Amino acid sequence: xxxxxxxxxxxxxxxxxxxxxxxxxNYQVFNPAKSRIKVFDFHHTGRKVPYTCxxxxxxxxxxACPVEAxxxxxxxxxxxxxxxxxxxxxxxTIACPFxxxxxxxxxxxxxxxxxxxxxxxxxxxxxxxxxxxxxADWTGLEKMRQWAQKxxxxxxxxxAD
Amino acid sequence: MSWxxxxxxxxxxxxxxxxxxxxxxxxxLYLGQRGLATKYFTAEVDPKVDxxxxxxxxxxxxxxxxxxMASTGGRYSVITKGPLTGAIACSNSGGYFxxxxxxAGWDMIILEGKSARPVYLxxxxxxxxxxxxxxxxxxxxxxxxxWLKKHFQDPQVRVSGIGPAGETGCLxxxxxxxxxxxAGRSGVGTVxxxxxxxxxxxxxxxxxxxxxxxxxFMKATAAAKKVLADNAVTGQGLPKFGTQVLMNVINxxxxxxxxxxxxxxxxxxxxxxxEAMHAPRKTDGKPxxxxxxxxxxxTIACGRISKIDESHFTVVNKPQYWxxxxxxxxxxxxxLGAANGVNDLEALTYANFRANEDGWDPIxxxxxxxxxxxxxxxxxxxxxxxxxxxxxxxxxxxxxFADQVGKGEGFGKEIALGxxxxxxxxxxxxxxxxxxxxxxxxxxxxxxxxxxxAYATSNRGACHLRGYTVASEVLGIPVxxxxxxxxxxxxxxxxxxxxxxxFDSSGLCLFTSFAWTLQDxxxxxxxxxxxxxxxxxxxLVGERIWNLEKEFNLAAGLTKKDDDLPPRLKKEAAKTxxxxxxxxGLDKMLPEYYQLRGWNAEGVPTAETRKRLGTAALK
Ligand code: SF4
Ligand code: SF4
Ligand code: SF4
Numbered sequence: 001x002x003x004x005x006x007x008x009x010x011x012x013x014x015x016x017x018x019x020x021x022x023x024x025x026n027y028q029v030f031n032p033a034k035s036r037i038k039v040f041d042f043h044h045t046g047r048k049v050p051y052t053c054x055x056x057x058x059x060x061x062x063x064a065c066p067v068e069a070x071x072x073x074x075x076x077x078x079x080x081x082x083x084x085x086x087x088x089x090x091x092x093t094i095a096c097p098f099x100x101x102x103x104x105x106x107x108x109x110x111x112x113x114x115x116x117x118x119x120x121x122x123x124x125x126x127x128x129x130x131x132x133x134x135x136a137d138w139t140g141l142e143k144m145r146q147w148a149q150k151x152x153x154x155x156x157x158x159x160a161d
Numbered sequence: 162m163s164w165x166x167x168x169x170x171x172x173x174x175x176x177x178x179x180x181x182x183x184x185x186x187x188x189x190l191y192l193g194q195r196g197l198a199t200k201y202f203t204a205e206v207d208p209k210v211d212x213x214x215x216x217x218x219x220x221x222x223x224x225x226x227x228x229x230m231a232s233t234g235g236r237y238s239v240i241t242k243g244p245l246t247g248a249i250a251c252s253n254s255g256g257y258f259x260x261x262x263x264x265a266g267w268d269m270i271i272l273e274g275k276s277a278r279p280v281y282l283x284x285x286x287x288x289x290x291x292x293x294x295x296x297x298x299x300x301x302x303x304x305x306x307x308w309l310k311k312h313f314q315d316p317q318v319r320v321s322g323i324g325p326a327g328e329t330g331c332l333x334x335x336x337x338x339x340x341x342x343x344a345g346r347s348g349v350g351t352v353x354x355x356x357x358x359x360x361x362x363x364x365x366x367x368x369x370x371x372x373x374x375x376x377x378f379m380k381a382t383a384a385a386k387k388v389l390a391d392n393a394v395t396g397q398g399l400p401k402f403g404t405q406v407l408m409n410v411i412n413x414x415x416x417x418x419x420x421x422x423x424x425x426x427x428x429x430x431x432x433x434x435x436e437a438m439h440a441p442r443k444t445d446g447k448p449x450x451x452x453x454x455x456x457x458x459x460t461i462a463c464g465r466i467s468k469i470d471e472s473h474f475t476v477v478n479k480p481q482y483w484x485x486x487x488x489x490x491x492x493x494x495x496x497l498g499a500a501n502g503v504n505d506l507e508a509l510t511y512a513n514f515r516a517n518e519d520g521w522d523p524i525x526x527x528x529x530x531x532x533x534x535x536x537x538x539x540x541x542x543x544x545x546x547x548x549x550x551x552x553x554x555x556x557x558x559x560x561x562f563a564d565q566v567g568k569g570e571g572f573g574k575e576i577a578l579g580x581x582x583x584x585x586x587x588x589x590x591x592x593x594x595x596x597x598x599x600x601x602x603x604x605x606x607x608x609x610x611x612x613x614x615a616y617a618t619s620n621r622g623a624c625h626l627r628g629y630t631v632a633s634e635v636l637g638i639p640v641x642x643x644x645x646x647x648x649x650x651x652x653x654x655x656x657x658x659x660x661x662x663x664f665d666s667s668g669l670c671l672f673t674s675f676a677w678t679l680q681d682x683x684x685x686x687x688x689x690x691x692x693x694x695x696x697x698x699x700x701l702v703g704e705r706i707w708n709l710e711k712e713f714n715l716a717a718g719l720t721k722k723d724d725d726l727p728p729r730l731k732k733e734a735a736k737t738x739x740x741x742x743x744x745x746g747l748d749k750m751l752p753e754y755y756q757l758r759g760w761n762a763e764g765v766p767t768a769e770t771r772k773r774l775g776t777a778a779l780k
C-alpha cells in the first residue's frame with residue numbers, strides 16, 4: 001500500500017518542528033533553511049500552511065531532468081533526487097508547477113521531499129497532527145469520518161419516535 | 162556543544178561590528194542567555210551607570226537550546242540596566258527571531274556606545290553591518306518589519322526592534338520581534354532607542370548542527386515533549402485558552418488586582434476572560450480569537466491570534482486593525498482591563514495591538530492608567546489636563562491614552578514615565594503599585610501571599626516571571642500550598658527563583674515549567690552541551706545567576722528598602738472573596754528569605770555565600 005503525506009493546515013501552529021526534523025533527517029542540522037517542507041504564515045488571516053511536494057504520478061520534475069537524476073522509489077512512490085547524478089542545472093525547479101523542488105547552494109544539487117524512504121520525519125515530529133502519513137487512496141478518510149460523525153448526531157432519517 | 166561559540170560586539174559610537182569567541186569558562190558557570198549575558202554585562206558595565214547614557218550596554222542573548230528541536234527552544238533575552246527601575250533588566254521573548262540569530266551563528270550580540278544618527282543592524286550569517294535607519298525612525302514595529310523585508314527582498318528576514326515608544330523615551334518601551342512577540346518589560350526598548358538603534362534584521366541559514374550527542378538529544382527531547390503533551394495545562398489548557406485560562410480562576414480566589422489594587426475581584430472578569438475570547442460576538446457572530454500560534458519549536462502553542470470587531474469604536478474606518486494579530490494573554494488582559502475596571506474585550510484587544518505596534522509594555526502602561534484613573538476619581542487629575550474624562554471603567558480613556566503613549570503625545574507623555582514617577586509628581590506616591598519602580602502584574606499578593614515576597618525580591622522589579630509561586634499556591638505545581646499563609650513561602654520563592662533562572666538561561670520557555678521541572682531540562686541540556694548539567698549543578702547555576710543579579714543591584718545602590726511592597730498591600734485588607742481581611746505578610750517572610758539565601762539582615766550576600774557560588778561584590 002502506498003502512503004501520502006496528508007496536510008491539514010487548520011491544525012498547524014507554526015512551530016516549525018517539521019522543518020527542523022526534515023533538515024535534521026537529511027543534513028544532521030536543525031535548519032529550516034534546508035527543509036524540504038515549508039510552513040507559510042499568512043499573518044492577516046492567522047492561517048499557517050505547511051507545503052511540500054505531492055509526488056505527482058506524471059512528475060514534471062522527473063520528465064524535465066536532462067540527466068535522469070530523478071527516479072521513482074518503487075516502495076513509496078516518491079520521486080527521489082539522486083545526488084550523485086544531479087548536475088545542478090535547476091531545470092526541474094522551473095518544471096515543477098508547485099515550486100517544491102529547490103536548489104541548495106551548499107551542495108550544488110537540488111533537493112525535494114523523498115518521503116524519508118517511507119518514514120517521513122516531519123509527520124513524526126508534528127505535535128498537532130497537521131501532517132500525517134496515510135493510505136494514499138484514503139487521504140479524505142478523516143474528513144469523511146468527521147462528516148459522518150455529524151450525521152450520526154442527527155436524528156436518524158425516517159425514524160419516528 | 163550547541164553554543165555557537167561566537168558573539169558579535171557592535172560599537173555604535175564607532176560603527177564597528179566585531180566577532181569574538183564566546184568565553185566557554187563563563188558558559189560552564191552561567192549556561193547561556195539570561196545567566197551568561199548577565200555575567201558579560203556585570204563584567205563590562207559600571208552598576209552606577211545612567212541607564213540612558215552611552216556607557217550602558219544592551220545584550221541580546223540566546224541559550225544553548227535556542228534553535229534546536231527541544232520544545233520551545235526559540236527564546237532569546239535582552240539584558241541591560243533598566244531605565245524604569247535602575248536595576249538589572251532582563252526581558253525574554255519567543256517568536257522566531259532568537260532561533261534565526263542562533264542559526265546565523267551567534268550566541269549573543271553586545272551593543273555598546275551610541276550612534277550619532279539612527280541605524281539598524283543587519284546580520285546575514287557571519288556578515289554584520291550597521292546601516293542607516295533615517296527612513297525607519299518614527300515607524301511602528303509593524304512598518305519597520307515590512308520595510309526591512311521589502312528592502313532586502315527577503316520575506317524570511319526576522320526583525321527585532323523598537324517602535325515610536327523606544328524613540329520618545331517611554332520608560333517601559335519594549336523590544337518587539339515577529340510583529341507581536343516582545344521582550345516587553347523594564348524598558349529594554351528605551352535603552353535601544355537611547356543608542357539610536359532602531360532594529361536588528363537577521364537571516365541565518367547555517368542552522369544548529371553541533372549538539373553533543375544527537376541520538377541522545379533526539380531521545381531526550383522526544384521524551385520531554387511527551388511530558389508536555391500529556392500534561393493538562395501544557396497539553397490542553399494553554400493551547401486552547403492561552404494564559405488567559407487564569408482570568409476566572411484568579412478572580413474567583415480574590416487575587417485579581419482591580420482598579421489600581423483597590424479591590425481584589427473584578428465583576429467584569431468574565432467579559433475579558435479566555436471563555437469570552439472564544440464566544441461569538443453579538444455584533445458579527447464571530448469570536449475574538451481566531452486561532453492559537455506557537456513560537457519557534459514550541460509544542461505547546463499558547464499564543465493568541467485575534468481579530469477585532471470591525472464595527473467597534475476603536476477601529477471604525479481603520480482597516481489596518483481589521484486583520485488578525487497578536488491577541489490578549491493574561492497579563493495584558495488584566496493590566497488593560499481589571500487594573501482599570503474596563504471590561505470591553507475589543508477595546509483591550511485594540512490597546513494590545515497598539516502596544517505591539519508602537520512597542521510598549523501593556524502591563525506597565527495599563528497599571529499606570531489605573532493610577533491615573535484613581536487620581537482622576539480623587540479629583541487630583543482633571544479632564545482639562547488629561548484631554549478626556551477618565552473614570553475607572555472607561556474604555557474610551559484607556560484607548561485614548563494607548564494611542565498617545567508611544568508617540569509621547571498629550572498626557573500620554575506623562576503616562577509614559579510609569580506610575581512611580583507620575584504619582585510622585587501629583588503628590589500621591591503611595592498610589593503607585595510598583596516594586597523598584599516597576600508595575601505589578603496580575604496577581605494580588607493579599608490573596609497569594611508568596612507572590613508578595615516574589616515581587617519584593619525580584620531583581621528586575623515587580624514581576625511574575627521571576628518566581629511564579631502561583632504555580633504552587635493556586636495550581637498545585639509541583640505541590641499545593643495554602644495561598645493565604647506566609648509559612649514556607651520563603652523557601653518556595655527561592656526554589657522558584659533559582660529554577661526560573663535556569664529555564665531563562667537555556668533557550669527554553671518558562672511556560673514549560675507548568676509540566677517540566679529541572680529534572681526534565683537536565684537530560685536535554687546534558688545531551689546537547691559539554692559540561693556538567695546534572696540536576697544538582699543546575700540548581701547551583703540558578704542560584705549563582707540570581708546572586709549575580711543581586712550583586713549588580715546592590716552595587717547600583719539598591720538596598721533592603723527596595724525589597725518592599727506599596728503600603729496599600731500591607732495595610733489595606735482585601736475587601737471581598739476568600740482572602741477577605743488579609744494584607745500581605747511580607748515582613749514575616751523577608752527575614753527568613755534572606756537567611757535561606759545566605760544573605761545578611763540587610764540582604765547582602767555573606768562572604769561564605771559568595772565563596773560557595775563564586776560570586777563577589779561588584780564595584
Ligand atoms: S517536485 Fe513538483 S513536479 Fe516533482 S513530484 Fe513534487 S510536486 Fe511533482
Ligand atoms: S510541525 Fe506541525 S504544527 Fe508545527 S509547523 Fe509543522 S505542520 Fe505546523
Ligand atoms: S508556551 Fe507560548 S510563549 Fe512559550 S514558546 Fe510556546 S507559544 Fe511561545
